[in-house]
Amino acid sequence: MGEAIVVGVTDAPAARRAVDWAAQRAADRRQPLELLAVVGGAVGAVGEDSVVGSALAATRELVEGEASRLAPLGVAVSTRVERGNPVSVLLDASADASLLVIGSDYKGPGGGKARGAHGVRIAAGAKCPVVVVPDFEVTGRSGIVVGVDGSPVSEKAVAFAAAEAERLGEPLIAVSVWTPLEAPRNMGVYPVEYLENLEQLTDEAQAVALAGLRQQYPDLDIVRKIERGYPSEIINGLASTARLAVVGSHGRGALARFLLGSISHEVLARLATVTAVVR
Template structure:
């Protein structure tokens, strides 16, 4: 793996936000950027070659414009471009194998904007070899009211990786880290009224607090100036994480490893968070 940020570029309006986010991150961490645009949909029809050639040329012009904007706003960042033809999901997954980070966009504009989006984005995040950052097309991503980096923690090895990523980003941004652990009471057919013994609820809360404390142990030695807010809540993990992420600058969730099946699947929590984005969101494995 090198220190390059691969950025998926399309003609969608969100592309400007995607490139801006990636270039700011590259400038802060002394990374380079590779802009990648993929022309897909070929079926081998007669006369299709000319259409593809024109599309490839248009894609290169798009990348040249975005590269010029990066050189203007972040002159210290090295930027290269690449245009390819094929399946966008497969091309970006392949590109992620040699990347430190893959950044893509989503046309989802937040709650109330219509149905959830991102089938391609979910597949890319599930199959990528590196962390994936998904930037939604939301107008207030840079609003001063937004603060903090939210990370979901469940005590698993995957969530430890997510925590390390989130802590590094919070430290880079000068933001507090909001570490969220969520517990959900056991569901049973005969407990439809959701009546639970107090001892059970108390123990669930206490055990989750312990999981969070263990996960955060030692973090201060790596990031002595990092402010950490601990959140232990009862509910459904994706809903609680999304609620805290609604006013955050970044959300971070973990997901399962890759594989023949995992290539097209995410864990339910990360998939639910990605399906209705409320902020820039990183998926870490």
């Protein structure tokens, strides 16, 4: 894994938001930034070469314009324009990146149908953490929300989120969700002891997961939340007022045959804020 932050560039508004987010992180962490654009859709039709040539030239102009726009940040910026399938090219680029940043045209609740087919595919197959930036403003929000379930991937998500919270001077909002076993409606109410034990076990698991953060980040404000419900709904509910949300690519109990866990998939499908998927 390399040091550069790679960001996918198109002429969509969400892509510019992604570029801005990635550039600021690169400036804060003194990392190089690569702007990567992909011209796809070629099928070998007669007369296509001239169309592709024009598209490549226009795309190079777009990427170079973005690089010039970032000059005041003092970031080391490189540019690259490729031909091919955008998802495949970005996945290949992730192998040599520290972070891959992409935009999403999802505009939030009330902004249309759920989005994220490409985002989900990229987050599922990338070799590095992926940040998906939605097409709405998050300025003025506060907090870095991270899903905690005690799994190894969750540990990496917590580490990523804590570093971002420290960088941004934001509180770290650690959320763990417990859900009773599904049961027939005629079974009656759950025993109080069972519910209390589930909550306690979840609280203890989160405490263990966060144990080392106090020493590593002594000034970090850590807000612990233990909630009952469905994880993606709880996470996106908290993320709706947060600056960033962080989830693991797979949670506890995820099956190896799935490329992306159901919770991270659902969080990406209805982005509530800028969202990082860590593997």
